């Protein structure tokens with residue numbers, strides 16, 4: 001059941017703009033390309049993560065972890081300062097629920113604040129058709145963060161869309177429909193993990209939406225009590241979570257500000273001061289002093305956030321433009337040639353982390369008693385991709401003297417724009433026991 005139509009007011013207007021901007025940003029991001037690469041794409045099959053121009057390879061997942069930790073700390077930092085500002089203003093759950101409710105009110109032809117008692121069947125059907133179409137668009141853009149939307153559209157046109165992609169689209173669109181049409185703020189109340197640990201992040205100086213009990217109570221019709229609240233119930237009627245903010249701060253309050261606009265409208269009409277419900281600190285609600293932004297927990301979250309940002313910047317600064325990973329071939333650890341020499345087969349994975357194609361030469365460190373046999377050398381690796389090369393290393397000794405136990409590979413860029421990389425690994429030969437090396 002939809003709550004009453006939100007009351008016009010400054011917060012409602014601001015929210016409409018914020019919603020429009022947020023949806024535009026969320027939908028635009030999968031389409032934006034930076035230097036030919038997606039701005040954000042978590043390309044799981046190719047094991048590449050494109051984040052704001054940075055292409056993260058599987059060996060660099062610490063960048064992703066730092067981003068996740070940094071985002072969580074930023075959320076803690078802003079929550080400690082401004083309460084549920086994320087829930088009320090930026091969470092896609094709130095934004096899309098708002099939009100879906102607005103669509104329903106328009107199509108169902110609401111005249112007043114409440115849902116009409118009778119609604120024509122065609123209006124209800126049309127509302128669901130629009131909701132389903134909107135869910136399909138949301139689902140498409142959501143999977144656009146994992147599959148390039150350009151590729152998706154091209155495949156759809158050619159009829160070569162992979163069934164898994166179609167399946168993901170159907171599931172995400174279905175979840176969006178169920179969530180924004182049926183769950184709505186129930187999701188915030190009972191399912192959202194962020195909502196559950198609000199209590200830990202808040203303190204007495206955190207900004208919340210609060211009712212000024214000292215001023216509002218005792219409640220009653222104008223002229224019957226000394227309190228300013230006329231008990232009209234509008235703040236409860238417009239609340240998407242269905243809570244009564246006059247009962248104090250509750251887990252279900254997503255700080256959407258709709259009760260502020262509603263109550264301010266009432267106060268204006270009856271000629272009383274606005275802000276009976278307003279942004280205030282928990283101390284403010286209790287009638288104590290005002291905001292105190294510099295508090296221990298805010299400073300602690302800020303310092304941690306700076307540390308994570310610093311670590312990210314340092315790692316980024318030290319990042320190498322290429323990488324070499326060496327592994328023994330699993331199918332044959334070593335082989336003895338007819339002349340008695342021992343050979344090992346390796347798979348070299350060469351990563352080119354730059355955007356342009358680069359050529360790399362593979363060689364063994366000099367003064368080792370090994371010969372290297374490769375197919376293609378140098379290797380040309382397209383930009384932001386990796387290439388695997390199978391190579392053989394043959395020990396020069398024959399007969400009784402065992403070959404050296406370590407072999408060092410060197411990868412050098414042909415353009416000499418960066419220094420070469422060295423990787424050392426074991427060379428296996430008959431008679432070596434497990435752990436020799």
Ligand code: SF4
Pocket residue numbers: 209235238239240241242243244245252253254255256257258259260
């Ligand atoms: S109490 Fe007010 S701010 Fe909180 S969810 Fe309800 S309408 Fe939004």
Ligand code: SF4
Pocket residue numbers: 216228229230231232233234235236246262263264266276277
């Ligand atoms: S909208 Fe304001 S006046 Fe009306 S019940 Fe809520 S707090 Fe009281």
